Amino acid sequence: MNETLARRFTGTAGVAAAAALILEVPLYFVYSGAPPDSNILSRLLVGIFSMGFLLVLVTGLREIIKTVHPEYEWAGTLAFAAGLAYTTITLVSHGLEAGDVIATEQPIDPTITVHGTYILYGSISRMLLALFLTALGYAIARTGALPRWTSRSAYVLAAVNIAFVPSLFFGNTPANFYAANGWGTTALMGAVLSYWLLAMGITTLRSARTARAR
Template sequence: MADPATTAELRHRRVTGVLGLLAGLFTVLPIPLWFVYDGAAPDGNILTRILLTLIGIAFYVAFAAALRTLVSRRDPSLEWVGTLAFGTALLYAVLVMVSLSLEGGTAIASVAPVDPTQDGPLAPGSFLMYGAIARLVTAMFLIAVSAATWRTRVVARGVSVLGFAIAVFNLAFVPSVYFGGEASHFYSAVGWGATAFAASFQFYWVIAAAIAFLHKPKQPAAAPAPVRQAPAFQ
């Protein structure tokens, strides 16, 4: 008969995996929409990628909450690490949603097509939210979640190592605040390296972790039953 605790954890792993997979897919899906038009995209394109990203971010927060609970159940002493991961995921979601609100509002209010990440009075307000601030918060999330998964082994340790590597990569873009605000540059406050390229790797990691959660872990081999010795007669 299956252990109820083991069955509950397997079910929780599947839920966590599904949430992570949906978060990653909905967040990565809008990326091609950025490259459809050479100049400013029409409102339909902008609002579609905003809507898809919002859905992905909602699943991302739910994924972080499920992962926190999974880590806490496996090792209660790491609850604070799981809480840190969830808190930074929530903070990241707020940053993205505020940035998307500024972006969408600019697109809706403008008569002519504009690039809401660059044009309009609200655009500069999102430079650091998309760039250095988001990269720092992302690194905090990945370090916390990678440390928790490494200690609890809820996923393969290769996934945890990948998370640490992506965290360091994101931290490398925090000083981009000193390199101007030219979006066409790879390394600038609002450059495509700091705002898009580095940001995407977090969600590639979420997809990798989700696949690991959906994969049924190997069960440890059962210990052999003790051999009963026959009583000795003298």
């Protein structure tokens, strides 16, 4: 793929993924108690779209890294693999949660563990996202494919995600900040990721001009 086209493609996907996540996260805070089915299904639907755009993003980033510096294609591939695993795990957890909502007539009580989805949303997702961010940060730092701040911020965000991996030892109450599916582990981290993706998407779009000049 042409480098300019790849950057535009990737940047657009990043902005779209960020927009979907920014729309999704507030839906977790609308109700203080058990949310109605409509709220759960709405946020899951938005989340499904966000993961689709994220999958396009990680694919495009690998293409950019391979084009700019083929020697570090392995790092781009590692980032792609981790990003793919993250989106898959998130989509699986979305599917499990949606299936439980559809199968019952009563809203799901968020204090009840449902088929271990809190582990998928929490520790597993945090680990995979940290791996993706670390590999991406390294690839960007070594290739200069994007501005330096993108690499440094990826490392910082990776460290924050790692810090939430042990949250599975602290229960599964969404109202708690540091819990397997607590609002810090899931909703807050989703919000941070969304704005980072927005900045990354805009930066990647702008970098298409430089690529075209080369």
